[in-house]
Amino acid sequence: MTNPTSPAAPGQSRGERNFARVQAGMKKRRAAETRFRLYGMIAVGLGLSFLLVLMFSIVSKGYSAFLQTYVRLDVPLLEEVIDPEQTRQLDTLRSADYGALVKQNLRDMFPEVTGRRDKFALYNLVSNGAGFDIRDRVLANPDLIGTTLSIWVAADDDVDMLLKGHIERTGPEADRRIKDNQLAWIDKLNAEGRLEKRFNVAFFSNGDSRDPELSGIRGALMGTIFTLIVTLSLSFPLGVAAAVYLEEFAPKNRWTDLIEVNINNLAAVPSIVFGLLGLAVFINFFELPRSAPLVGGLVLTLMTLPTIIIAGRAALKSVPPSIREAALGIGASPMQAMLYHVLPLALPGMLTGTIIGMAQALGETAPLLMIGMVAFIADVPQGIFDPSTALPVQIYLWADSPERAYVERTSAAIMILLAFLALMNTVAVLLRKRFEQRW
């Protein structure tokens, strides 16, 4: 029977007819089910492929930032340059012109370079930080003075880019960052085995810098850690306390309804508005230091609080009322019932909410722009009052910089940010496992 609505054939019982109709409809139903499953798989597949593309793009662009080209120099540590009076005073050693030594060394290596412009081009092959590396070695061991120091110093970012293949060797010379004479010197250094790609220590130990080869993530990372410490230590206790009060103790009336609606709205406020608020209140009114992780943490606390409160209330709601009744029924005060029985059961859910909030805070840029954490800060912050920047802001700053070498550093910074996020989530999952109880 093909048409399910056709009248029953003679001699067919009602049951047989119904069965035939069900049979006829089955194909359509199965098709619909298959289709539905397919939609789901397509959605998941699309999501996964976007994620893969993203990860591939970031990693393929960024991995090279973990390597940096270094130049081996054999610098004679001339006493007349470093310490002409032979006092070996720390001040003298510290303020000596080690850059001159590097330049002298480069001139000695390429005696044919004479013109002022050519010399300048030659000096540019080595990072400005080379002199400081030599200074550190001398300060650590003043006996080196008078000997020849063989040292690997960072090459200039253009050299680095050339060797990594990001800068063209061919094409009109005027369009190139590396001129023909520099190319010749680089090739000569390379042939002598004086150029080598090594692990980029500076990237993990330095703050930001105008020279890409000297710039590092440490300043931003420490800024982010300090900011998140402030955020966590304020928003978790405040959020949990607010959630517990609203859910367990507050009378249910118009005022608490109003508060609830406003908390929900607050969670949807664009984050830059919190930045404006922080600027107006914390910096202009309370005169807290600009660019400080303290202020950043305060602003992010405001942003994170609604998330924690909402998740906390949901977690408290999901604790079965029988637990509360059990405690109250044998004479526990409401606070005892909450503290001993309800809160421990709700804690895993609250932790999840907190981690979601903290992850948001970790990636937040806009409010930090408003309170000055976008500034160029070369020093690594030592506390919550020092000016600093944060990882996402650092990524934004580097992405905005014209030097080619910042492209890979931007991607590398993103990888650090994601790794930090993964670390936080892992800790959260472990914590939650530890607290989880079944009922």
Add this chain to the structure above:
Amino acid sequence: MTQGKSMTVNAFEDTHETKPVKPQSTATVHRDVRETVGEVRVEDPRIRCTDVNVYYGEKHAIKNISLDVGKGEVLAMIGPSGCGKSTFLRCINRMNDTVSSCRVTGEILLDGEDINGRHIDVVPLRARVSMVFQKPNPFPKSIYENVAFGPKIHGLVQSKAELDEIVEASLRKANLWDEVKDRLDDPGLGLSGGQQQRLCIARSIAIEPEVILMDEPCSALDPISTAKVEQLIDELRQNYSICIVTHSMQQAARVSQRTAYFHLGDLIEIGKTDDLFIKPRHQLTEDYITGRFG
């Protein structure tokens, strides 16, 4: 009064005892009458309720109920669903305080003292009138912790040894000690349903209350566990007054000395259990216990 009525352990055997097929009706009070039939007062009451009314917002859930709970007696409350017996039970230790729309009027005296009085603190009250709930609800902690929680929060013990003693005594009274003595640190939720309910009873007697309220304590249990809990209730009667709400008329007949029949917020009939089940005086009571509705 047959107080020493034998406990029938098998739940299926005694149906004809409590639901006799009567040749003729003994009820003399018409269905439309809402005044309480029977003796609401006892000598020397533990709890005396007078004109108790409960409102849930606009809804009048309990209407002018007066009744006594005597010392050393089990009072069963029966009636169809939604008749207000649980609501009334929860008035006695003010569990209704947790429901914001709920309002209670009238007088409930515990040992002559009004529990709704202005100076009465609900926390010590609940230490004197503890409650066992329909669904076994042990805390998600160890068996030991479950029983120890009450004495701890009320500051009843000075030392660990004293606490151990109370825990053991309570579990013994609840007929659970022999089953759990080797695994006191295991989670309370690992026990079977019946054991969990006895654990809840142990938990509530650990604070030495005067009255134990039980809200359908056996409705989630199998017949064997039910029999054990019923036996326990009969033993506890020596030391505590017990109010038990139940849907099972057989259970009411087995465990209680007095029975109260509730109908749509009214207390219809109250009396000695045997009298009420054999010679109900109100037609509604008779309808209910003979299975005409409910």
